[in-house]
Amino acid sequence: MNDAAPAATLVAPKGYNLEEVTWVHHWTDSLFSFRCTRSPALRFTSGQFAMIGLVVEGKPLVRAYSMVSPAWEEHLEFLSIKVANGPLTSRLQHIKVGEHVLIGQKPVGTLITDNLLPGRNLWMLATGTGLAPFMSLLRDPEVYDRYERVIIAHTVREVAELAYRDYLTTELAQHELLGEMVREKMIYLPAVTREAFPIQGRITTRLEAGTAERDAGVARLDPAHDRVMICGSEAMNADCKTLLEARGFVEGNNSEPGTYVVEKAFVTK
Ligand code: A2P
Structure with missing residues (x-):
């Protein structure tokens, strides 16, 4: 989360899993990737997207993100732009290993x-x-x-x-x-x-x-x-x-x- 609370005190909103960030890589000033843990219950088909994001002021702030990682992979990986005044990416771009993100429980999409x-x-x-x-x-x-x-x-x-x-x-x-x-x-x-x-x-x-x-x-x-x-x-x-x-x-x-x-x-x- 963007607040520094430990995971134990954070509660995932309905429909989301709370996952821990395990890796972050910045490609450019406006492009980065990150990985997080994956709930074993999360099912998806390679090529699909999920709603992902952060809890901001007590509410989920989420956007659609395609999974970069394949369906068989244990972790999840995403690729994101950074928009200085974007409600989500202005925050998400500062995410650090050990912090938490929200992952929607129902991936969908047509690129399958x-x-x-x-x-x-x-x-x-x-x-x-x-x-x-x-x-x-x-x-x-x-x-x-x-x-x-x-x-x-x-x-x-x-x-x-x-x-x-x-x-x-x-x-x-x-x-x-x-x-x-x-x-x-x-x-x-x-x-x-x-x-x-x-x-x-x-x-x-x-x-x-x-x-x-x-x-x-x-x-x-x-x-x-x-x-x-x-x-x-x-x-x-x-x-x-x-x-x-x-x-x-x-x-x-x-x-x-x-x-x-x-x-x-x-x-x-
Ligand atoms: P270009 O540099 O000629 O605009 P963007 O960052 O705007 O989404 O662009 C990413 C890439 O997609 C750029 O190489 C851009 O080329 C290309 N692009 C933008 N619009 C189109 C389009 N209508 N058809 C094909 N390629 C496009």
């Missing part, structure tokens, strides 16, 4: 493998903190069971915002259980729009031009074979939807699977 029809390549299109649900999915063996190639295209404004870049470039491929599948199937396509970088430009521009597929070394996006998950700002989601639908992709949801799914990367103030 069951909402997509079977296919050949799975494209994950992320901008900014929209990477979070894909970090979870990229560590779920089911994703690799279902697809021949899993392409994570993360686009940000500046190089420093490529959170988890080292992990995706080297560590994940060495993972004890996932490493072999990752080495065989995962393709990481980091891109930057406002600084020099090997891959530059918006994902929409690169898909229009075919350079995203060329950089990944795969065939042009095709709804007959490929599946897409999108997670970014409202504008990015809308532009990706337009591009995909013009090519015949159909949106899937929790009642009917499709050839693409989309979710807002929650701008959590």
